[in-house]
Amino acid sequence: MGRSADVPRAADGFAGNDAGCHILHVDMDAFFASVEIRRRPELRNRPVVVGGGTRGVVAAASYEARKYGVRSAMAMTQALRLCPRLTVLPPDRAAYTAASAAVMTVLREITPLVEPLSLDEAFLDVAGAERLHGRPGRIAERIRERIAADLGLTCSVGVAATKFVAKLASARCKPDGLLVVPVASTLEFLHPLPVTVLWGVGARTGEQLHRLGVRTVADLAATPLPALRRAIGAAVADHLHELAHGRDPRTVQVGEVEKSISSDHTLDTDLTAEADVGRELLRLADDVGRRVRERGFVARTVGIKIRFADFHTVTRVRTLPGPTDSSGAIFQTALQLYRSLQLDRPRIRLVGVKAENLHLAGSMPEQLSFDDLQPDDPAPTARSAPTARSAQQSPVAPDAVLDAARARFGGGAIGYAALLGAPGRNDGGGRAAAR
Numbered sequence: 001m002g003r004s005a006d007v008p009r010a011a012d013g014f015a016g017n018d019a020g021c022h023i024l025h026v027d028m029d030a031f032f033a034s035v036e037i038r039r040r041p042e043l044r045n046r047p048v049v050v051g052g053g054t055r056g057v058v059a060a061a062s063y064e065a066r067k068y069g070v071r072s073a074m075a076m077t078q079a080l081r082l083c084p085r086l087t088v089l090p091p092d093r094a095a096y097t098a099a100s101a102a103v104m105t106v107l108r109e110i111t112p113l114v115e116p117l118s119l120d121e122a123f124l125d126v127a128g129a130e131r132l133h134g135r136p137g138r139i140a141e142r143i144r145e146r147i148a149a150d151l152g153l154t155c156s157v158g159v160a161a162t163k164f165v166a167k168l169a170s171a172r173c174k175p176d177g178l179l180v181v182p183v184a185s186t187l188e189f190l191h192p193l194p195v196t197v198l199w200g201v202g203a204r205t206g207e208q209l210h211r212l213g214v215r216t217v218a219d220l221a222a223t224p225l226p227a228l229r230r231a232i233g234a235a236v237a238d239h240l241h242e243l244a245h246g247r248d249p250r251t252v253q254v255g256e257v258e259k260s261i262s263s264d265h266t267l268d269t270d271l272t273a274e275a276d277v278g279r280e281l282l283r284l285a286d287d288v289g290r291r292v293r294e295r296g297f298v299a300r301t302v303g304i305k306i307r308f309a310d311f312h313t314v315t316r317v318r319t320l321p322g323p324t325d326s327s328g329a330i331f332q333t334a335l336q337l338y339r340s341l342q343l344d345r346p347r348i349r350l351v352g353v354k355a356e357n358l359h360l361a362g363s364m365p366e367q368l369s370f371d372d373l374q375p376d377d378p379a380p381t382a383r384s385a386p387t388a389r390s391a392q393q394s395p396v397a398p399d400a401v402l403d404a405a406r407a408r409f410g411g412g413a414i415g416y417a418a419l420l421g422a423p424g425r426n427d428g429g430g431r432a433a434a435r
Contacts, residue, residue, distance in 0.1 A: 264352025
């Protein structure tokens with residue numbers, strides 16, 4: 001969707017008619033920060049961010065921190081300038097994953113029709129749960145009560161007839177709120193909002209719409225469709241035209257997998273040598289591949305993100321000939337993408353790797369490629385493979401062996417020798433995501 005920050009807060013509640021409003025959007029409040037505060041009660045009501053490192057970024061900010069202007073993805077140095085009293089905590093992905101699983105368990109006890117969007121949000125279709133749990137607004141209240149009582153966390157819930165409006169409603173009642181948009185009031189709710197809240201309106205489309213004089217959703221709804229098509233293209237125009245009139249035919253997709261799994265890190269020291277960038281790509285590809293396998297997925301697309309010292313950022317993606325869950329294949333593709341950049345900005349401050357176009361393993365046919373047959377690749381031993389040189393070539397490792405050893409002896413028990421003593425590493429300032 002568009003930028004949730006553009007959605008003004010509304011009074012919460014469900015006093016209005018919630019008949020036909022069977023779609024709920026549950027969005028956890030400042031999730032990573034809230035999980036950290038839950039286990040550190042002394043930090044409650046204090047400005048807290050998850051992130052770290054002098055050159056890192058904010059992964060999540062508590063609402064107390066947001067009062068100072070601190071936001072996710074903000075440079076940590078800027079966040080500390082805005083709020084010198086900020087408490088900075090390193091990310092703990094395992095804790096957030098466990099908390100997310102507990103939240104999804106609560107939601108699935110209400111209805112099996114749950115579509116997770118990320119660790120901290122999900123759509124529900126409660127049409128079939130009303131006989132057991134009551135009207136949609138009451139179900140939303142019950143979810144909030146259960147999550148607060150059982151998990152010590154808060155969430156905001158939007159209730160509407162469509163996914164798009166429900167998501168907007170949850171953004172409008174944050175934090176710790178509930179908002180029902182009655183079917184008959186959908187356009188009254190939508191039309192005053194800025195056009196940037198619409199799914200598909202990014203910076204470029206927003207500029208094009210503003211040149212047409214389209215500032216609000218009402219402006220867009222009133223713009224003739226032919227004029228919209230000429231300005232922003234037929235497909236985007238048709239999509240936005242439907243949303244502006246409150247129409248969104250999408251249903252809750254049960255069992256839909258995450259959109260992507262990614263990992264990126266900001267370095268303490270800018271990288272300039274390809275060997276150093278290659279080592280960082282290897283580290284990230286190893287992490288992404290492990291998480292892809294943990295979730296039982298395979299990926300068809302691999303991407304990279306490179307941020308330079310001047311904060312200019314480039315991304316590249318490549319669709320593979322077949323699906324993979326191999327860390328080595330992810331690394332090799334990431335390295336090829338990096339080499340294809342032909343850089344004129346050699347100083348690099350952030351490196352990221354992403355696997356997307358995910359599917360459940362076994363749900364897609366695989367075709368063996370000659371590139372997959374590498375009998376001469378050395379098998380890794382604990383902290384011994386591949387070497388720094390081979391990390392720049394083909395660091396394919398038997399992933400099952402690595403995963404089993406790490407599960408038994410811990411994440412640091414076995415790894416690539418190429419990653420020992422890698423320069424510029426900032427373990428506290430990175431960010432890992434699953435969408």
